[in-house]
Amino acid sequence: MANVARETARGESGLDIQHGTKHFRAGALLWIPPVRWDPGHGRWHAVGRHRGNGRRYVNMVVRADDLEHFRVKGVYSEALVRSLNGYDHDPAAPRTLQNPWTRERAQDWADARNHFREPVFIEGHPYAHPRISVYNPPPAEIQIDGETLHLAHYGTKGAHYSRMPPPVEWTPEP
Known part of the structure; x- marks a missing residue:
């Protein structure tokens, strides 16, 4: 139940x-x-x-x-x-x-x-990856088939990864 x-x-x-x-x-x-x-x-x-x-x-x-x-x-x-x-x-x-x-x-x-594992969604694919899941909280980067994927969004349905790296925050020089 x-x-x-x-x-x-x-x-x-x-x-x-x-x-x-x-x-x-x-x-x-x-x-x-x-x-x-x-x-x-x-x-x-x-x-x-x-x-x-x-x-x-x-x-x-x-x-x-x-x-x-x-x-x-x-x-x-x-x-x-x-x-x-x-x-x-x-x-x-x-x-x-x-x-x-x-x-x-x-x-x-x-x-x-x-068992607390989250499904992995990859940008461009509507369904979760059938063989891969990550622990909660998910890592910022994962390797799949030699390709580095970056965490783009984490919500109630799982971890969403993108091939694009996260934007770099600009800081002014002193």
Whole structure:
């Protein structure tokens, strides 16, 4: 399970900061079931209580960047089990999860998501570099394929690097 991030980035270059997402409030608990189908790069299937109706569980596809504080927690609600199972739900066993992970596997998965590394965006490319991430805070310069990239912008969506060096500050001579 995870929480919806307090601040989520939207809009061009992630400059529009919002509280929560369209469907879930900031801090809402979302359960992430084992993958049944791939919703796309950087998106996961999740189950949680909707912003508009806090009583019912809904299944949604959410951006992975909008989630934080991953952990393992037991599921005891029959309604939550039904939502996590989806079409595979067996009414004869209403409190049984279909295809559950072991606690160790789930804990390893959650620990990997909590590792504080930021995605790297390179000027001219709309998506994050698939193989490279940097620690938080990001370094001012990185080397990729023999090319030096300079930190241009650091925001909620990650570190943005440019091939252009930062401008040199002019100081008057005494």
